[in-house]
Amino acid sequence: MPETTPRGLTGLAFGGDYNPEQWPESVWREDVRLMREAGVTLVSVGIFSWALLEPSPGEHDFGWLDRVLDLLHENGVRADLGTPTVVPPAWFYRAHPDALPVTAGGVRLAFGSRGAICHSNAAYRAAAADITTRLAERYAGHPALAMWHVHNEYGVPVSACYCDSCAAHFRRWLEREYGGVDAVNEAWGTAFWGQRYAGFEEIDPPRLTPTVGNPAQALDYRRFADATMRENFTAERDILHRLSPGVPVTTNFMTALSQCDSVDYWAWGREVDLVTNDHYLITDGRRTHVNLAMAADLTRSVAGGAPWLLLEHSTSGVNWQPRNPAKAPGQMARNSLAHVARGSDGAMFFQWRQSRRGAEKFHSAMLPHGGTDTRVWREVVELGASVDALAPLGGTRTEADVAVLWDWNSWWAQNLDWRPSEDHDARERADAFYEALYDRHLTVDFARPEADLSRYPLVVVPALYLMTKAAGDNLRAYVENGGTLVVSYFSGIVDEHDAVHEGPYPGALRDVLGLTVEEFSPLPAGERVRLTGPGGPELDADVWTEFVVPRGAETVWTYADGLTAGRPAVTRHRLGEGTAWYVSTRLGAEGLDAVLGRAVGDTPLAPRADLPRDVEVVRRTGEPGTFLFAINHTAADAQVPLDTPGTELLTGERAMGRLAVPAGAVRVVRLDG
Incomplete structure (x- = not known):
């Protein structure tokens, strides 16, 4: 090795x-x-x-x-x-x-x-x-x-x-990946617009x-x-x-x-x-x-x-x-x-x-x-x-608490031309969901869609337009075995060749989410919609809406206006031992926090309301022991609770009960034991 x-x-x-x-x-x-x-x-x-x-x-x-x-x-x-x-x-x-x-x-x-x-x-x-x-x-x-x-x-x-060298190399790569040109035609859907190729030499x-x-x-x-x-x-x-x-x-x-x-x-x-x-x-x-x-x-x-x-x-x-x-x-x-x-x-x-x-x-x-x-x-x-x-x-x-799914192939595919709305940005959704998890003081692992997710009580899918059938099956098994899944709109739509999965949207995720989507309904620039829920706050959204049809899922928030008024906007589906949430619109920070708050309630994750906003608390563990990092990004002094006493490595001071972290400072405690 x-x-x-x-x-x-x-x-x-x-x-x-x-x-x-x-x-x-x-x-x-x-x-x-x-x-x-x-x-x-x-x-x-x-x-x-x-x-x-x-x-x-x-x-x-x-x-x-x-x-x-x-x-x-x-x-x-x-x-x-x-x-x-x-x-x-x-x-x-x-x-x-x-x-x-x-x-x-x-x-x-x-x-x-x-x-x-x-x-x-x-x-x-x-x-x-x-x-x-x-x-x-x-x-x-x-x-x-x-x-x-x-x-x-x-x-x-x-x-x-x-260039021409790349064209020749690309043809060799395609032959290695697909074997024959007929397989390329099938994968690329070249029957559309008469693009069919008779041989690799015709491909540029x-x-x-x-x-x-x-x-x-x-x-x-x-x-x-x-x-x-x-x-x-x-x-x-x-x-x-x-x-x-x-x-x-x-x-x-x-x-x-x-x-x-x-x-x-x-x-x-x-x-x-x-x-x-x-x-x-x-x-x-x-x-x-x-x-x-x-x-x-x-x-x-x-x-x-x-x-x-x-x-x-x-x-x-x-x-x-x-x-x-x-x-x-x-x-x-x-x-x-x-x-x-x-x-x-x-x-x-x-x-x-x-x-x-x-x-x-x-x-x-x-x-x-x-x-x-x-x-x-x-x-x-x-x-x-x-x-x-x-x-x-x-x-x-x-140590990580939750997982976020990310795939570069999906990002590449989604960013190609002629998608339903140029205002939808997979990276923006990934940023937004990550920030919502960060503000809940949850440390994130990113994971491939086909990876073993069993150790995570919560898995978030912020925007995964391209999803293989294997990935969809993996997420279904994750939920059936007790996991909690949160999926954002325009996920699970196409396979690895950018071909729409057969049947209603959302393709690879229909079964796990317990719903279908009849139609996407992206919003005009600047238009917003409201979401209402029983006993919950009214949420605000923009960019995207959908005509969602529950097929086992329960409606948690409903569209209050726009073309989709009266339709489900956020759903929850019990499947096996777990639950799967679906968010069919682009929520802002408050809306994402509300949905994630409900989803976290389906998990054994403990709330961390005692930690101030913008004060990071992260742990590293291994053979030498456990090290707690407290990073204060604010202009005010902060106090971080300590369950275990230890020695602060940057100052040499003992820390127990509560760790004082001055404004803008970092403290690293080697915990006892």
Whole structure:
């Protein structure tokens, strides 16, 4: 079995991307001196260095990297060594212009940014394998090497290419997946609009067409593009495993639902030795700490519940949003330790020293332009000490209360053209349901629709348009065996080929929900409807309504107005030992809380009304013991009840009865016993 923890790292990881090639060599010794001061234990090196390592075809210069790695080792800093295959050199593109990706509209993108790669290109694949081999042969035994870092953020900014090489590769992929062209015709429904193919050679990528193209073809191309990137990753990984055994291999994910939609991380999580993630706050007015928690929970879930590593986030503001505010004092530590609470065995940043040139020169860093006499630097040093104090919890696992189902294939399918309403957004529903669970202080695991769900008393399906029959059967068995299920509208509608399930909506979920849907009735922009329920609050909704027909389910809330007035809006179905709830409209925060409150009442989950809003309480457990994180995102001091006394690791104080958590602070208690 491959190693899954960074080699030679005794505590949690703390550090960031280190790009010494941007600076004269005279600066390097100052860098490592300050790394020691800050408590840095791990840095990522060489990710964008192909042009320096191979300045011309077949000519290599490893001397500068030798000196960097030696210097890091001398100063007790370990290296996450990159294969620089995200940016081939300019000379490579001059020799192989066909390695640049082509858009669906036929435009070939140019060199001068990053990630401009056709992943089907044979010359790129050969060159990537060669530079990876040379790095592994040279550095496999280097004492600074902790792990390998392949490529960088696959799928960002380009995931799919539509060139002739990709067309040929796509045909081979289809033949491998389907066997014959008749099976493709059946899966894609090519009888519609006369799209039937007589042979694989007639099939092209879903390039720009006069009107909407075949959605099943577009969905398969998303799968193909993802699989092609993954082929390139595994090719490099296998070289590294062969030449550098015992050293884990990773690539940095971007699991935040708002940041990367081109990668099926369920599939990728099975291919890396250690799941790592990059996360940046989207400062659009929402509660950013909730999105952070969601991204961390999803990353941990992709890792199968095992510890993972936050490989990049920002010390303060970023530079690529329309407006890039600085983080408030203390926010960097809260953000970092919230990731640790939810399973990360460390906190890493982009980047160590803030760049003076290039596109990201205004992106914050551990060592900012202002140097060491800055708030950011002082907070970095303080955080380094905190991460060091948390070393005992390395390898423990975060405890989850409930599960949310998520599937990238469903997201891809739902986001194709010509759906009932452009206002319905699967990611928005996932965000909304997650936030409602977060506000009930429930820690979430994300799960694949076919996964074993038996350990969760509550499973939420916020928007799963594409659902296989196997997934539907899995959810029925979950409820029959005592689980509580909450399903949002427009779920279970199509199969894996984007074909509507036979029979009435909601297809794969009819039986478990005990109802059918005669017709979708999306609302015009700005229109709202009211829901009324016996003895319950009146709820407000928008975007979507449905003509629901109970077939065993009881009506809990009813539409009070609109086309569906008098029809069921929220239902509850007793099935076997469990219950299944259905929400046929888009509820706001209050409405979701009301429905989830009723659903939680069907479970053994204990209420947590004694915890203040925006104060996170999360547990990590394992062989060393149980660690309780309390993270106060508010401007007021908070009190968190403790059932078991313990020692607070950041202050060394004893805690019992109630844990005081100052405004904006984090406390981590190692519970006794």
